[in-house]
Amino acid sequence: MRHLIAPEDLSVSDLDELLKLADDIYKNPKKYAKVCEGKKIATLFYEPSTRTRLSFEAAMLNLGGSVLGFSSADSSSATKGESVADTMRVISSYADICAIRHPKEGAPLVAAHNSTIPVINAGDGGHNHPTQTLTDLLTIKELKGRLNNLTIGCCGDLKFGRTVHSLIHTLTRYDNNSFVLISPDELKIPAYLREEVLEQNNVPYEEVRYLEDSLPKLDLLYMTRVQKERFFNEEDYVRLKDSYILDLEKMKYAKDDMLVLHPLPRVNEIAAEVDNDPRAVYFKQAEYGVYVRMALIIKLLELEV
Amino acid sequence: MLNIDEITNGIVIDHIKAGKSMDIYYYLNLEKLDCSVAIIKNAKSRKMGRKDIIKIEGFLDIDLDVLGVLDQDITVNVIKDGKIDKKFIPSLPKEVTNIIKCKNPRCITSIEQELPHIFKLTNKEKRLYRCIYCEQAFKH
Numbered sequence: 243m244r245h246l247i248a249p250e251d252l253s254v255s256d257l258d259e260l261l262k263l264a265d266d267i268y269k270n271p272k273k274y275a276k277v278c279e280g281k282k283i284a285t286l287f288y289e290p291s292t293r294t295r296l297s298f299e300a301a302m303l304n305l306g307g308s309v310l311g312f313s314s315a316d317s318s319s320a321t322k323g324e325s326v327a328d329t330m331r332v333i334s335s336y337a338d339i340c341a342i343r344h345p346k347e348g349a350p351l352v353a354a355h356n357s358t359i360p361v362i363n364a365g366d367g368g369h370n371h372p373t374q375t376l377t378d379l380l381t382i383k384e385l386k387g388r389l390n391n392l393t394i395g396c397c398g399d400l401k402f403g404r405t406v407h408s409l410i411h412t413l414t415r416y417d418n419n420s421f422v423l424i425s426p427d428e429l430k431i432p433a434y435l436r437e438e439v440l441e442q443n444n445v446p447y448e449e450v451r452y453l454e455d456s457l458p459k460l461d462l463l464y465m466t467r468v469q470k471e472r473f474f475n476e477e478d479y480v481r482l483k484d485s486y487i488l489d490l491e492k493m494k495y496a497k498d499d500m501l502v503l504h505p506l507p508r509v510n511e512i513a514a515e516v517d518n519d520p521r522a523v524y525f526k527q528a529e530y531g532v533y534v535r536m537a538l539i540i541k542l543l544e545l546e547v
Numbered sequence: 548m549l550n551i552d553e554i555t556n557g558i559v560i561d562h563i564k565a566g567k568s569m570d571i572y573y574y575l576n577l578e579k580l581d582c583s584v585a586i587i588k589n590a591k592s593r594k595m596g597r598k599d600i601i602k603i604e605g606f607l608d609i610d611l612d613v614l615g616v617l618d619q620d621i622t623v624n625v626i627k628d629g630k631i632d633k634k635f636i637p638s639l640p641k642e643v644t645n646i647i648k649c650k651n652p653r654c655i656t657s658i659e660q661e662l663p664h665i666f667k668l669t670n671k672e673k674r675l676y677r678c679i680y681c682e683q684a685f686k687h
Contacts, residue, residue, distance in 0.1 A: 325659050325661065326655065326659065327659075327662075344655070345653075346653060346654060346655040346657065346658055347651065347653050347654050347655060347680060347681035347682075347683075348654055348655040348656070348678070348679070348680020348681045348682075349655045349680075351655075351679065351680055352655055352659070352662060352680065366655075367653045367681070368653060369653075369681055369682065434682075434684065438669075438670065
């Protein structure tokens with residue numbers, strides 16, 4: 243039995259296989275409409291989420307399966323002090339596969355250690371969010387046609403932004419990618435990512451303060467929100483939250499075929515006026531998230547199509 | 548110069564970074580032993596300038612794995628019948644359980660007390676250990 247806890251749990255060939263399957267699901271959804279008949283996914287969400295939880299549920303429903311779960315810690319036994327391990331032991335007998343989101347880092351690994359069904363990490367604190375990475379990869383693959391030879395700009399909260407960490411981790415495994423990391427000093431990528439992922443793999447990168455300067459060379463711009471829930475100190479959040487706002491004026495500096503991605507929810511870091519620019523693909527990205535989760539469910543349940 | 552008697556049978560933990568001996572004392576749970584333990588702080592050292600030393604008399608059965616995790620300069624001398632029987636640099640265990648604790652307030656171990664604190668060696672050259680749950684590096 244396999245789980246998906248960290249992006250590294252999937253090899254490049256696993257990723258290629260998943261993206262290929264997701265592409266086929268996208269193009270031929272009817273073929274997969276009954277693949278999960280009689281199967282259930284449990285969505286254990288200890289932290290609020292709209293897209294991720296609903297996209298897991300939509301994915302299972304699209305495959306003909308059904309869903310159960312909770313959408314906040316308040317409506318689960320966690321309020322009574324039940325451990326993740328105990329919850330998981332019980333859920334294992336209720337469902338065939340489970341997606342867990344938890345504000346504490348490593349909770350999905352604890353779940354996996356205590357589970358008899360496949361566990362998918364749907365986000366653990368500021369740590370990992372591998373299905374967002376799969377979503378990002380599918381979006382890039384579908385709209386750019388490749389995952390290599392790209393100059394990727396990551397902008398905003400690069401310190402706590404788990405989606406950025408996972409994306410950098412994964413895209414360094416493909417040839418000839420380089421990164422432009424745009425953030426205020428306080429929100430730069432963690433040292434381990436710089437030293438153990440980028441430098442250790444000789445991946446070219448630069449860290450810059452301003453968005454405008456680097457826009458012309460980017461193939462992709464991955465925008466992120468400064469997340470209030472990751473700060474212990476309100477003051478720091480208020481000071482940094484409006485660091486970067488992408489608007490049509492700034493988009494003039496970008497290439498005609500640059501893609502703007504965002505894991506969503508967006509607050510004000512992308513002005514609404516950008517939404518109609520054909521390069522803004524973040525809503526399309528959310529749609530791809532369903533297809534790639536469908537592919538993942540099929541793969542982890544080891545179903546034959 | 549302060550003099551501490553030489554020990555006949557026991558362990559000498561030498562070349563501890565100055566000021567860190569009490570941490571080592573607690574990591575090794577030496578406070579639970581009945582035998583004599585001498586802690587020497589800020590001893591002169593040609594190699595290190597200042598260093599700490601711990602001498603444990605009459606007890607050899609101590610799990611020294613943690614020393615490799617904590618400090619790369621430490622040397623251990625096992626004394627038998629007043630002579631150095633064995634001298635070694637503690638090795639780096641691949642994994643340690645419940646020896647060091649994760650201090651990341653965002654880690655699941657910060658709220659679920661019964662979870663074992665497990666660290667894995669992720670970079671041998673840098674002697675880097677990371678919590679298996681949150682992957683935060685251990686800092687002594």
